[in-house]
Amino acid sequence: MTIEINRLLQFVVEHNASDLHLCVGRPPTVRLHGRLHRLDTDVLTPEDTMDFMKAITPDRHQQELQEHGSTDFGFAFTDPKTGQTMARFRVSAYHQKGHIGIALRLIPNRLMTFEEIGLPHHIKELLTRPRGLILVTGPTGSGKTTTLATMVNFINENLDRHIVTIEDPIEYYHEHKKSIITQREIGVDVPSFEEGVRRALRMDPDVILVGEMRDLETMQAAITAAETGHIVFATLHTTGSARTVNRIIDAFPTAQQGMVRSQLAVSILAVISQVLLPRVNGKGRVAGFEIMVMTDAIANLIRENKAERIDSEIQTGRNRGMILLDDFLYYNLFMKGIIDYKTMISAAQRPEELHRKYKERSQ
Numbered sequence: 001m002t003i004e005i006n007r008l009l010q011f012v013v014e015h016n017a018s019d020l021h022l023c024v025g026r027p028p029t030v031r032l033h034g035r036l037h038r039l040d041t042d043v044l045t046p047e048d049t050m051d052f053m054k055a056i057t058p059d060r061h062q063q064e065l066q067e068h069g070s071t072d073f074g075f076a077f078t079d080p081k082t083g084q085t086m087a088r089f090r091v092s093a094y095h096q097k098g099h100i101g102i103a104l105r106l107i108p109n110r111l112m113t114f115e116e117i118g119l120p121h122h123i124k125e126l127l128t129r130p131r132g133l134i135l136v137t138g139p140t141g142s143g144k145t146t147t148l149a150t151m152v153n154f155i156n157e158n159l160d161r162h163i164v165t166i167e168d169p170i171e172y173y174h175e176h177k178k179s180i181i182t183q184r185e186i187g188v189d190v191p192s193f194e195e196g197v198r199r200a201l202r203m204d205p206d207v208i209l210v211g212e213m214r215d216l217e218t219m220q221a222a223i224t225a226a227e228t229g230h231i232v233f234a235t236l237h238t239t240g241s242a243r244t245v246n247r248i249i250d251a252f253p254t255a256q257q258g259m260v261r262s263q264l265a266v267s268i269l270a271v272i273s274q275v276l277l278p279r280v281n282g283k284g285r286v287a288g289f290e291i292m293v294m295t296d297a298i299a300n301l302i303r304e305n306k307a308e309r310i311d312s313e314i315q316t317g318r319n320r321g322m323i324l325l326d327d328f329l330y331y332n333l334f335m336k337g338i339i340d341y342k343t344m345i346s347a348a349q350r351p352e353e354l355h356r357k358y359k360e361r362s363q
Helices: 002-015 046-056 059-068 123-127 144-158 193-200 216-227 241-250 254-267 296-303 307-315 325-334 341-347 351-362
Strands: 019-022 029-032 035-038 070-078 085-096 099-107 132-137 162-167 180-185 207-210 231-236 268-278 285-293
Touching: 002 019, 002 029, 002 046, 002 070, 002 085, 002 099, 019 046, 046 059, 046 099, 059 070, 059 085, 123 132, 123 144, 123 268, 132 144, 132 216, 132 254, 144 162, 144 207, 144 231, 144 268, 162 193, 193 207, 193 216, 207 216, 216 231, 216 254, 231 241, 241 254, 241 268, 241 307, 254 268, 254 296, 268 325, 268 341, 285 307, 285 325, 296 307, 325 341, 325 351, 341 351
Parallel strands: 132 231, 132 268, 162 180, 162 207, 207 231
Antiparallel strands: 019 029, 019 099, 029 035, 070 085, 085 099, 268 285
């Protein structure tokens, strides 16, 4: 069975598929350019997925799977003949209907540039600041990890910093360049994100990357780190700057929300929200961004609990590099023929307004 899992992983790498799904009762299925495609093989049996899992899952994670019903880890796929690492995968193994299921996400082995992912250049200036919180948000599979890796790599190549990352699992491996980079994995090097941030503050860091702000304690630790003289990157599963701010504030008890609003108004540098969409030519996917850069006006809106007005400030802040997601979808992607109308509307924050704009232009 090891040979077969190697063949499947080889197929994913050669075709640059983003994901591989191994489920009982269905052939192995890959995600190519955002679409699922079944491979022309036999339907997988419970024995197949069990063998696949055992072939790639470390003992500690097999125990976690047995005890908790699921486990996540990073996996290096090596060439059986040469022993050379061909690719890395982020793996989620889980129980479903009493059987084992596995989802593997291919981690690109090459760090991408700002130009390649379409991230606006003015973000680079924010990365040179001495302190502040940069939030990268979006749904699962929207490319947040790739965006974070690109920004960390920019700092690593251009600035002398100590960068500490706390990840679950480690996806992109960074080498020491102009910066020192320390990568810590949840469950291997440190027990939790909150503990990872707390410990990082004792390691003389300049930059801290928090893989995910999952709970109130981690949010508080990340905000405090950003206030006390560090650049902090963190992710949230939200879409849109206003929703992101509200999501953080709402995580805190009512009595603390006023204080948190004041902290966020001071500490946030930028919110980058993103989606990943299929190109109209079928050749891969393209990122759509919403960019909010903190201004005095936006800081006041956050303090005064008027986050719903942030969108209008982003619209008037284009000269500072800000853009709403819907405007990016319409002007930067749809009007340039990169995505089609249906894709644009499906990703829009306000699809009715975007439809109206499209109709008015068509008349």
